[in-house]
Amino acid sequence: MQNEPAEMPKIALRAIRSEAGLSLAQTAEITGVSKAMLGQIERGESSPTLVTLWKLAKGFHLPLTAFLEGAATTPPAVNFPESIRFRTLFAFDPTLGSESFLITLAPGQTHISHPHDAGVVEDIFVTEGTLELQLGETWTRYSAGAAVRFAADQPHSYRNPTENPALFHNTMHYPRI
Amino acid sequence: MQNEPAEMPKIALRAIRSEAGLSLAQTAEITGVSKAMLGQIERGESSPTLVTLWKLAKGFHLPLTAFLEGAATTPPAVNFPESIRFRTLFAFDPTLGSESFLITLAPGQTHISHPHDAGVVEDIFVTEGTLELQLGETWTRYSAGAAVRFAADQPHSYRNPTENPALFHNTMHYPRI
């Protein structure tokens, strides 16, 4: 089983380069990788070294993952009922070790969460409105688009200090081992 | 000009391997990369090829990004050729076995995702607009508020058939072997 036909990982170099409107020569200039090599990489005739990939990333001022097809991934969607306060998006799954919720916090409301087990990590992503999170003594304010990850084995609270509802994503990770 | 001291990208191989409690020989067995080469990579004496990195990722059933330390430390938002925007909310964490993105799909755009490793589960939550997900042959439409979980070890695509941008959350789970 082990070696799959290998489906050699393809590099998004050609797409990125043409997006930037650069020639091979120009790309060689800014990346420090030879023109010939760039061509071979684009045609899949060569499997670049990590240092070469690094040069490309630096030259284009992009993260390395921008060139890797298999690194970042994709999405889809489905229909669900609406307007809920505390909605379970994905129930706990022992194999995956996580569960996630969509939480709506009404204006002025505060929610106190008791500490979870040691090692548990919690993710917050604010999709709408503004939310304040208390960790230890300090409250921190987060607005739509903010993403926070923190250790959940400590007391923490949420509150919505605004006049509008706050909507956020909450994912709990229960680490393996 | 600029060859910056280069800050040669470091590979997290040793950490991942010891985490899994494997010897070099065992690792060579499951990845198909020779023991000697694994040692050199771990000591930074060799810059692995993309195919080699790929073998490592396959062998450990991990995404490629799990091995790249400096990959996520560059820009936060990436522009893909096809007008799809990936913003990394939480980079891959081997302990938690997950990574998550915020994805914007422009009107009329389609994005094709290659199958991931067996057992990989993908979560989608639509926060804004409408998008369609293809699993196998069938397209399904999802609107804001919809949540989907599906096996990512199959080809899948998403598209935005509307006139407005679609915004959704994407979380990848890499289950323990």
Next chain:
DNA sequence: CGGTCATGTCCGTTATAACGCACAAAGCGT
């Protein structure tokens, strides 16, 4: 103290990534 096994590193050879330069094809003036 020897064996035996496991670990990781060193060494010689082969495969191939990366280079520089030269070339063929396509574009642009004049």
Next chain:
DNA sequence: ACGCTTTGTGCGTTATAACGGACATGACCG
């Protein structure tokens, strides 16, 4: 047409990634 430029690809050489097998070290056990 003709040069001149710019595109990308081909070719020979060099650098190095990758391999298999031998080696040194330490752990465990008689």
